[in-house]
Amino acid sequence: MSVKDVHQVTKQAWKDEVFPEWGTWLNEEIDTTNVPSGKVALWWLCNMGVWIKSDQQTSVVVDFWCGSGKNTHYKPEMDPRHQWARLTGGRNIQPNLRTQPMVIDPFEVRKLDAFLVTHFHSDHQDLHVTGAILQNVREKIPFIGPKAVVEKWLSWGVPRERCKVVQPGDVVQIKDVEIIVTDSFDRTALISDSVGLDTPDDRTVPEMDERAVNYVIKTNGGTVYHGADSHYSTYFAKHGKDFDIDIALLAFAENPVGIQDKMTSVDILRAAESLDTKVVIPLHWDIWSNMLGDPREILYLWRQRRERFDYLFYPFLWQPGGKFLFPDDCKKLEYFHRRGFEDRYSYPVNLPYRAFL
Incomplete structure (x- = not known):
């Protein structure tokens, strides 16, 4: 600890520690x-x-975010233009408190080959992470996203030459990694106002491709489908035909009454089957206190349905900060952090008796 005396303790010292x-x-x-x-x-x-990270040690990161949710009761009401105000007709602030620790330090990232963002929502596109990567990553890596994401980066001061606007159908090669841009089904993005794009009449459906995309990330060791905040869509089946998907990352959470934003447990199973993936990993359920999901529900339903529907995929219940190695973990159902003490009894124990009962 840097501070040894209670009289030297400050709020900043606590944060630093x-x-x-x-x-x-x-x-x-x-x-x-x-x-x-x-x-x-x-x-x-x-x-x-x-x-x-590929087997050629190429690193790409998607929707790298280190922000927070609500942190005080004393907030004004939702802006009438906020997506949840538009959807529900309500004005009370959403009680979405962050429930997870910060598992990574964005200011200590030095080696990275591409920075991808799927859409412009503030829990996916992060000012602080953007600044940290721009300032500290050694190479001048590309910042990749749809038009709304790039417009937001530009408004933050990211140099235009570092930004690459993508839309479904585009292919970007990052060393040995091929990134295919494909359709998003994030209907919430269609009722969210974005920086740098014209706000259409409220009865006009905006252009999804300018606001949000999904990514298919192909490596020598397997193909990852990042579904971002896509809702369930029958078009997942088209993506299952178009791409040979090994790992599907999909947004799952509990929707409060009156809200339609994340996929439910059954949606996740339907999407996994449609995508013809080998592994489905539910994400997003972990972060917001008012939408906290229980992925064990997915595992329970998968066990109930797998024989009847001949499921060939496996769900994987992850933990933030955890690692998944494909194909080694493709039939592993649940993650647990390393338990440690692998070197037990490497040295003599120091006890007044033989066993610690």
Whole structure:
């Protein structure tokens, strides 16, 4: 500890000592991991944020976000233009408190090959993370996203030459990793106002491709489908025909009454079947106190339905900060953090008796 005396304790000293809660633990793990040939490694950064590392050690990150939700009761009412105000006709602030620690330090990221964002919502596109990557990553990597995302980056001061606007059908090559941009089904993005885009009449459906996209990320070790905040769509089946998907990352949570925003447990199973994926990993359920999901519901229903519907995919229940290695973990159902003490009895124990009962 940097402070040894209670009279030297300050709020800033406390923040410096405990925040981010994981320090550089995950940064170090990602940096030092050498992904074996024919495999791909993923780490969950909370919410829909995922770090993907190929067997050529190429790193791309999607929806890297280190923000917060509500942190005081003393907030004004929702703006009438806010998506939930438009959807519900309500004005009370959403009680969405962040429930997870910061598992990664964005200011200690030095090695990265591409920064991808799926859409412009503030829990996916982060000013602080953007600044940290722009300032500290050694190479001048591309910032990739749909038009609304890029317009927001530009408004924050990201150089235009660093930004790449993408839309469904585009293909971006990052070293050995191929990124295919495809359709989003995030209907919430259609009722959200964005920076730099014209606000259409409220009865006009905006252009989804300018606001949100999904990504298909192909590596030598497997293909990852990042579904961002897509709602369930029958068009997932088209993506299942178009792409050979190994891992599908999909947004799951509990929708409050009057809200339609995340997929339910049955939606996740339907989407996984439609995408013809080998593994489905529900994300987003972890982060908001008022939408906190229980992914065990997905596992329960999968066990109930798998024989009847001949499911060929496996669900994987992850934990923020955890690692997933494909194909090694493709039939693993649940993640648990490393338990430690692997070196037990490497040295003589120091007890007044033989066993600690």
